[in-house]
Amino acid sequence: MSAVAAKPGSVSSHASSNDRCFNFSAGPGCLPEEVIQQAQQDLWNIAGSGVGICEHSHRAKVYDKILADAEADCRKIGNIPAAYKILFLTGGATSQNFMVPANLLGQDETADYLTTGYWAEKSAEQAKLYGGVNEAWDGRASKHSYIPSDAEIKYSAKPSYVHMCSNNTIYGTEWRASETDASWRLPKVPAGVPLVCDMSSDLFCRPTDFSKFGLVYAGAQKNIGIAGTTLVVVHEDLLKRNPRELPGMLQYRVHAKDESRHNTPPVFAIYFSGLVFKWILKQGGLDAIFKRNVEKAGLIYDVLDKSSFYKAHARKDSRSLMNITFRTPTAELDDKFVAEAKAQGMDQLKGHRATGGMRASTYNAFPRAGCEALAQFMREFERKNG
Amino acid sequence: MSAVAAKPGSVSSHASSNDRCFNFSAGPGCLPEEVIQQAQQDLWNIAGSGVGICEHSHRAKVYDKILADAEADCRKIGNIPAAYKILFLTGGATSQNFMVPANLLGQDETADYLTTGYWAEKSAEQAKLYGGVNEAWDGRASKHSYIPSDAEIKYSAKPSYVHMCSNNTIYGTEWRASETDASWRLPKVPAGVPLVCDMSSDLFCRPTDFSKFGLVYAGAQKNIGIAGTTLVVVHEDLLKRNPRELPGMLQYRVHAKDESRHNTPPVFAIYFSGLVFKWILKQGGLDAIFKRNVEKAGLIYDVLDKSSFYKAHARKDSRSLMNITFRTPTAELDDKFVAEAKAQGMDQLKGHRATGGMRASTYNAFPRAGCEALAQFMREFERKNG
Numbered sequence: 001m002s003a004v005a006a007k008p009g010s011v012s013s014h015a016s017s018n019d020r021c022f023n024f025s026a027g028p029g030c031l032p033e034e035v036i037q038q039a040q041q042d043l044w045n046i047a048g049s050g051v052g053i054c055e056h057s058h059r060a061k062v063y064d065k066i067l068a069d070a071e072a073d074c075r076k077i078g079n080i081p082a083a084y085k086i087l088f089l090t091g092g093a094t095s096q097n098f099m100v101p102a103n104l105l106g107q108d109e110t111a112d113y114l115t116t117g118y119w120a121e122k123s124a125e126q127a128k129l130y131g132g133v134n135e136a137w138d139g140r141a142s143k144h145s146y147i148p149s150d151a152e153i154k155y156s157a158k159p160s161y162v163h164m165c166s167n168n169t170i171y172g173t174e175w176r177a178s179e180t181d182a183s184w185r186l187p188k189v190p191a192g193v194p195l196v197c198d199m200s201s202d203l204f205c206r207p208t209d210f211s212k213f214g215l216v217y218a219g220a221q222k223n224i225g226i227a228g229t230t231l232v233v234v235h236e237d238l239l240k241r242n243p244r245e246l247p248g249m250l251q252y253r254v255h256a257k258d259e260s261r262h263n264t265p266p267v268f269a270i271y272f273s274g275l276v277f278k279w280i281l282k283q284g285g286l287d288a289i290f291k292r293n294v295e296k297a298g299l300i301y302d303v304l305d306k307s308s309f310y311k312a313h314a315r316k317d318s319r320s321l322m323n324i325t326f327r328t329p330t331a332e333l334d335d336k337f338v339a340e341a342k343a344q345g346m347d348q349l350k351g352h353r354a355t356g357g358m359r360a361s362t363y364n365a366f367p368r369a370g371c372e373a374l375a376q377f378m379r380e381f382e383r384k385n386g
Numbered sequence: 387m388s389a390v391a392a393k394p395g396s397v398s399s400h401a402s403s404n405d406r407c408f409n410f411s412a413g414p415g416c417l418p419e420e421v422i423q424q425a426q427q428d429l430w431n432i433a434g435s436g437v438g439i440c441e442h443s444h445r446a447k448v449y450d451k452i453l454a455d456a457e458a459d460c461r462k463i464g465n466i467p468a469a470y471k472i473l474f475l476t477g478g479a480t481s482q483n484f485m486v487p488a489n490l491l492g493q494d495e496t497a498d499y500l501t502t503g504y505w506a507e508k509s510a511e512q513a514k515l516y517g518g519v520n521e522a523w524d525g526r527a528s529k530h531s532y533i534p535s536d537a538e539i540k541y542s543a544k545p546s547y548v549h550m551c552s553n554n555t556i557y558g559t560e561w562r563a564s565e566t567d568a569s570w571r572l573p574k575v576p577a578g579v580p581l582v583c584d585m586s587s588d589l590f591c592r593p594t595d596f597s598k599f600g601l602v603y604a605g606a607q608k609n610i611g612i613a614g615t616t617l618v619v620v621h622e623d624l625l626k627r628n629p630r631e632l633p634g635m636l637q638y639r640v641h642a643k644d645e646s647r648h649n650t651p652p653v654f655a656i657y658f659s660g661l662v663f664k665w666i667l668k669q670g671g672l673d674a675i676f677k678r679n680v681e682k683a684g685l686i687y688d689v690l691d692k693s694s695f696y697k698a699h700a701r702k703d704s705r706s707l708m709n710i711t712f713r714t715p716t717a718e719l720d721d722k723f724v725a726e727a728k729a730q731g732m733d734q735l736k737g738h739r740a741t742g743g744m745r746a747s748t749y750n751a752f753p754r755a756g757c758e759a760l761a762q763f764m765r766e767f768e769r770k771n772g
Binding site for chain 1: 405406407409411412413414415416417422423425426429430431435436437438440441442443444446476477478479480481483484512515605607612613614631632633634635636648649650651652653654655658731733734
């Protein structure tokens with residue numbers, strides 16, 4: 001390697017070693033390393049503009065292209081029909097919990113909620129501020145360990161919409177076809193009723209038919225970027241609903257009209273999602289991503305399925321590709337597991353307090369090598385402590 | 387320089403040349419270069435954690451310290467009394483335009499607005515959704531070229547609060563003591579009425595007595611960081627007002643109770659503001675920053691004051707330290723000015739369409755060398771075209 005004096009802010013990416021650990025965080029989650037390296041460069045000077053990505057006006061040409069690319073690439077990845085608007089908002093999925101009913105639910109109407117986990121509970125709670133809420137399914141009794149069958153769901157007579165959460169981060173459950181097939185199974189909602197889906201923790205983890213949904217939202221910090229922006233994909237028919245007067249910042253139609261620039265947007269977070277979209281396309285799109293996710297999660301579920309030491313929280317037909325929840329026979333061993341794994345470079349494996357035990361989050365950007373390392377560690381740990 | 391193979395994601399900061407231009411953008415604005423370089427490193431692996439700043443859980447220890455430091459440093463810089471909560475929110479100052487009345491204004495009450503510019507107009511508009519609005523000053527007739535004296539302001543009988551915007555980015559005006567003194571002049575509001583201030587474009591540009599305000603808000607992307615978070619400093623007495631039922635995300639008291647972690651916060655944007663706060667302290671705090679800002683803006687105002695070629699938009703007693711607005715005798719010369727300046731490495735000098743001409747934004751992080759270069763260019767341009 002020749003000794004070339006680097007410019008300030010330049011990033012050396014000629015690699016010989018790696019100082020990063022396997023990060024199993026449930027979110028904000030790990031990011032593709034090549035995307036981080038691109039962002040390091042662009043923070044200083046993007047596209048030869050002489051200005052860093054965070055210092056460009058959101059009305060300047062550099063950002064025009066970032067935003068246009070992010071939208072086009074998102075549409076391409078999801079094959080999202082032209083009748084859907086793609087919006088980049090702020091305030092997290094938590095803000096969508098109230099923006100959905102504020103924009104879609106009349107005061108005298110009822111919305112149906114499929115309460116499959118902690119965040120689905122929160123979504124239903126917020127809707128009560130705006131109209132009637134029917135919990136068409138309530139999984140609390142089973143500690144949210146599975147996703148209901150259609151027979152178990154009790155819709156109201158004329159729901160304004162049906163709300164679901166596709167992946168339940170805390171409990172490690174996901175709407176899926178069967179024990180052996182992790183592709184989509186969607187609830188059979190009443191004809192003509194739009195399905196609203198919180199996909200914060202599994203957006204773009206597998207091929208998805210967006211035409212089945214009226215509105216999809218997702219905080220970016222798990223599968224499509226960093227905390228700070230929320231993706232909303234909404235059918236233009238829903239933009240015509242107008243159940244109450246709202247500030248512009250809370251209206252989907254205003255953000256749609258102003259093309260995600262009603263005010264100064266979170267430039268860096270949207271830019272970052274744009275990079276992740278390009279990374280997904282480079283991986284081969286959702287078919288390739290899905291295949292890899294099934295293999296990655298399979299490495300860990302395989303250990304669970306062959307073990308009487310570990311116990312999975314989720315029922316097999318409802319288990320998640322993104323968050324794998326399990327425990328050892330005792331809380332003491334759980335603590336030991338988490339500490340020893342951390343010492344071996346596997347961080348953030350402690351489960352949520354609601355489920356206890358462990359949680360391994362294996363989002364799109366999480367490397368297969370990390371799943372292999374964890375599976376190996378689990379077998380060793382069982383051998384020593386089982 | 388020895389040839390050491392760099393780790394992936396490592397950043398070389400041994401500098402011999404600079405590929406960045408002078409960025410006069412009105413916002414998002416330019417950032418301190420040493421802060422950008424720190425962020426480049428931390429994107430990859432922060433504090434030896436093996437995890438990048440954007441990949442840490444917002445409940446993890448690394449982020450605990452970032453948030454605690456950001457709050458403590460912000461309090462130190464502004465000498466902000468303990469009775470004020472410091473919150474990091476999302477949605478920009480635009481969201482504060484409705485959160486302020488939503489949280490502070492009863493439906494049958496009146497708030498007084500001092501309409502000194504475009505954003506102040508927007509603030510007043512949003513408040514009308516929640517209660518009565520009295521425009522105690524309206525600067526539209528003078529094209530917002532100056533800030534009113536106390537004699538010109540007509541308060542209502544019992545305003546719920548008084549709202550002001552301290553610096554008007556588009557028009558280049560600022561609340562200041564006099565032609566020769568750029569320290570604060572605040573409106574004399576009726577006794578006991580809280581003063582609410584949008585400081586998005588001049589927060590921390592000079593020493594500020596926060597005890598004079600009930601609530602201060604500022605989008606981060608001009609003087610304290612990047613687009614994606616909004617600082618709110620609010621007196622705890624105002625958190626007791628409860629004029630209507632609101633979703634948790636829209637309540638100041640919820641964010642105060644949850645210490646800016648009611649949901650997943652915009653981790654990187656808050657982290658970045660934390661770095662800028664440390665940078666401000668390292669510069670010597672607000673006394674030193676103010677002195678430098680007066681000198682920087684003075685270099686450009688001095689050219690304007692000595693010229694009959696350039697015309698300033700703002701009245702001398704109201705001119706801003708942060709945004710300097712001026713024009714040449716013709717729109718054609720304005721265009722020529724902007725193009726030639728850009729060719730010489732001075733970007734984003736075109737004025738807002740509302741004022742025309744040029745706008746030089748010289749926020750805290752903007753280098754003195756850039757002001758010197760512009761002043762020199764202005765003199766040359768006048769000599770050639772005057």
